Amino acid sequence: MKIDSQVKKKKYGLFSMTFYVFALGMKKRPFLLPSLAFFFLFMGIATTGKTFLKQMLFEAVGDLAEGRTSASLVAGYGVIMALIPIFFAAMNAVSTWIDQTFYGVTRGYMGERLNEKAAKVDPLVYEDNRFLDQVNKAYVGLEAVGEVVCSILHIMMEQCVYLVSMILYLYLVKPQLLFAFLLSLIPTAVSASLRRRMHAAKEHKAAPYRRKYEYFNRCFCSREYVKETRLWRAEGFFKKLYYRNLSEYARLDWETHRKSTLIDLGLKILQMAGYVGTVILLFYYVFRGELGIGIFAAVFTSLDDLDGRVSALFGSEIGTINTRFGQAQNYFDFLQLPERAGQDRLPLRRERIELRDVSFTYPGSEKPALSHVDLTIQKGETIAIVGVNGSGKSTLTRLLTGLYLPTSGQILIDGKDVSEIAPQTLYEDVSAVFQRYQSYKMTVAENVQISETEKTAGPDGSESKLPRISGTESKLTRISGAGIGLAERQKDGADPSGMVRSDVEKALEEADFPLENDKLTEGLETMLGKDFGGIDLSGGQWQRLAIARGLYRAHDMIVLDEPTAAIDPLEEARIYHKFAEISRGKTALIVTHRLGSAQIADRIIVMDGGHIVDLGTHEELMQREGKYREMYLAQAKWYQ
Ligand code: ADP
Ligand code: MG
Numbered sequence: 001m002k003i004d005s006q007v008k009k010k011k012y013g014l015f016s017m018t019f020y021v022f023a024l025g026m027k028k029r030p031f032l033l034p035s036l037a038f039f040f041l042f043m044g045i046a047t048t049g050k051t052f053l054k055q056m057l058f059e060a061v062g063d064l065a066e067g068r069t070s071a072s073l074v075a076g077y078g079v080i081m082a083l084i085p086i087f088f089a090a091m092n093a094v095s096t097w098i099d100q101t102f103y104g105v106t107r108g109y110m111g112e113r114l115n116e117k118a119a120k121v122d123p124l125v126y127e128d129n130r131f132l133d134q135v136n137k138a139y140v141g142l143e144a145v146g147e148v149v150c151s152i153l154h155i156m157m158e159q160c161v162y163l164v165s166m167i168l169y170l171y172l173v174k175p176q177l178l179f180a181f182l183l184s185l186i187p188t189a190v191s192a193s194l195r196r197r198m199h200a201a202k203e204h205k206a207a208p209y210r211r212k213y214e215y216f217n218r219c220f221c222s223r224e225y226v227k228e229t230r231l232w233r234a235e236g237f238f239k240k241l242y243y244r245n246l247s248e249y250a251r252l253d254w255e256t257h258r259k260s261t262l263i264d265l266g267l268k269i270l271q272m273a274g275y276v277g278t279v280i281l282l283f284y285y286v287f288r289g290e291l292g293i294g295i296f297a298a299v300f301t302s303l304d305d306l307d308g309r310v311s312a313l314f315g316s317e318i319g320t321i322n323t324r325f326g327q328a329q330n331y332f333d334f335l336q337l338p339e340r341a342g343q344d345r346l347p348l349r350r351e352r353i354e355l356r357d358v359s360f361t362y363p364g365s366e367k368p369a370l371s372h373v374d375l376t377i378q379k380g381e382t383i384a385i386v387g388v389n390g391s392g393k394s395t396l397t398r399l400l401t402g403l404y405l406p407t408s409g410q411i412l413i414d415g416k417d418v419s420e421i422a423p424q425t426l427y428e429d430v431s432a433v434f435q436r437y438q439s440y441k442m443t444v445a446e447n448v449q450i451s452e453t454e455k456t457a458g459p460d461g462s463e464s465k466l467p468r469i470s471g472t473e474s475k476l477t478r479i480s481g482a483g484i485g486l487a488e489r490q491k492d493g494a495d496p497s498g499m500v501r502s503d504v505e506k507a508l509e510e511a512d513f514p515l516e517n518d519k520l521t522e523g524l525e526t527m528l529g530k531d532f533g534g535i536d537l538s539g540g541q542w543q544r545l546a547i548a549r550g551l552y553r554a555h556d557m558i559v560l561d562e563p564t565a566a567i568d569p570l571e572e573a574r575i576y577h578k579f580a581e582i583s584r585g586k587t588a589l590i591v592t593h594r595l596g597s598a599q600i601a602d603r604i605i606v607m608d609g610g611h612i613v614d615l616g617t618h619e620e621l622m623q624r625e626g627k628y629r630e631m632y633l634a635q636a637k638w639y640q
Contacts, residue, residue: 370395
């Protein structure tokens with residue numbers, strides 16, 4: 001599996017990134033981008049227009065004083081000037097609204113592409129830390145893309161148009177004036193750039209301290225830590241660490257502020273000189289009669305405006321592009337990760353799964369987790385996989401389900417190589433409960449029904465809205481089918497007692513989940529997990545719920561990979577018994593290190609150190625003086 005640096009990717013530059021977002025925006029909402037561009041452009045020109053209007057007003061006032069014009073003209077200009085702030089406020093509101101709609105729409109679609117991609121990359125890459133990092137960076141990048149493109153559009157359409165039209169205005173008024181004025185703007189631009197760079201450098205240096213103090217803060221006041229912290233009376237310990245890091249952060253912060261303020265002050269003095277120079281020039285031309293008093297007043301009152309604009313342009317706007325551009329690229333890098341290549345979309349019958357000399361090594365790992373495994377499983381068999389921790393049981397189930405492709409050797413389902421089967425078809429009829437299953441912060445019913453995500457067409461006609469996937473959650477979400485297929489469970493709700501039960505209740509009962517529980521005040525609709533105000537369950541209850549989820553999903557093949565650690569051995573044996581009954585006629589893989597539960601299987605695979613060391617029925621294995629018998633006798637006391 002190739003990830004990250006091994007794959008040649010197209011690097012997105014500012015231009016291609018902007019083009020990508022614009023093209024997406026134009027495709028989804030053809031009117032938004034042009035109207036946004038128009039508004040920005042208009043605002044840029046209107047700001048210069050304001051200066052021009054001021055000139056007209058002041059000139060009219062001068063004329064009025066000399067009796068050369070009527071009072072009503074001056075009053076007219078006055079009214080227009082008074083209305084301008086209102087007009088600008090309204091225009092600002094409209095452009096902000098279009099701006100947010102545009103980025104909301106494009107961000108939505110870009111997020112969807114990211115989610116789809118996260119669901120399509122080979123599940124194996126989630127075992128690689130570097131990849132998990134990439135996922136996070138891509139989500140941060142998604143936000144950054146919007147900000148970068150927004151800044152570019154803003155600079156291009158508004159700031160530049162304003163500056164250019166203002167420069168043109170000044171040039172037409174008096175070229176010398178323009179020169180002096182540009183000189184006064186340089187310190188502003190330099191100061192804004194310098195400050196931005198200093199703060200970026202500080203952020204780089206100080207970020208580790210910030211992450212640390214935030215972490216230590218969590219240690220003494222967040223839910224997951226608070227019990228241990230209280231018990232150990234470790235508040236003082238964490239507080240000390242917290243303050244140590246916080247003060248280091250504050251020190252760096254203060255140092256940067258001090259330096260940048262001093263630089264700023266120095267440059268302000270320079271700027272002041274330029275400013276004063278411009279004003280003196282203005283006076284000079286007025287006294288020589290080369291400039292009217294109207295122009296003098298208009299330019300004079302617009303100096304602050306211009307200064308603010310230049311400062312914003314070189315400070316925050318270019319700053320955003322500088323700091324966020326690298327992050328934005330991560331988004332595009334992620335979209336270019338390779339996907340599983342299988343193309344065959346024919347439905348699988350899974351009559352026969354065959355492993356031929358299969359070996360498997362995890363990315364970044366030296367030692368193979370499975371070595372030279374040969375195995376054939378027929379449809380309808382119940383197979384138990386036993387062995388000590390780390391012997392390769394979970395890895396074997398991941399290969400048998402097609403989730404991971406072998407590093408060497410071949411896996412055939414109905415004679416077809418797994419790597420040729422499209423991932424969408426591969427998991428369609430598979431259900432699984434993994435060792436590290438998820439406890440979803442949703443209602444009881446939703447926790448069971450999660451695999452029933454229907455194929456809802458995305459707004460752009462794409463296949464489905466996939467849930468955001470990260471880390472370990474991906475395996476489960478993928479194989480239990482959320483976002484991949486619809487669990488077409490037959491609606492045979494009536495049981496022999498005549499009571500009508502929902503499929504959800506049935507699955508819960510089959511998994512021995514206690515529905516008559518006082519805590520479940522709203523029955524199936526009870527919210528679970530403290531995060532959103534729900535109730536918490538015990539470890540055993542969460543496990544039963546996970547098993548119910550696995551049973552609920554329509555399947556031809558099901559995997560139970562030791563989701564029973566918090567359930568005692570006898571209870572586990574009972575659940576597995578029931579499980580075998582339910583899955584009669586279907587292929588079932590049960591993984592356990594408790595051999596009492598394995599007896600229900602048609603065949604038992606004994607694993608050790610990544611090898612299949614024995615294979616047979618319980619009786620056959622007991623007759624051999626092997627590992628199985630040894631383990632079984634050692635555990636026999638659990639079942640007495
Ligand atoms: P079991 O389920 O029998 O406990 P596993 O299949 O989980 O065993 O693990 C088999 C071997 O592969 C172990 O040596 C384990 O350390 C290694 N392994 C499991 N998962 C990973 C992973 N994500 N990355 C690297 N090594 C792994
Ligand atoms: Mg395991």
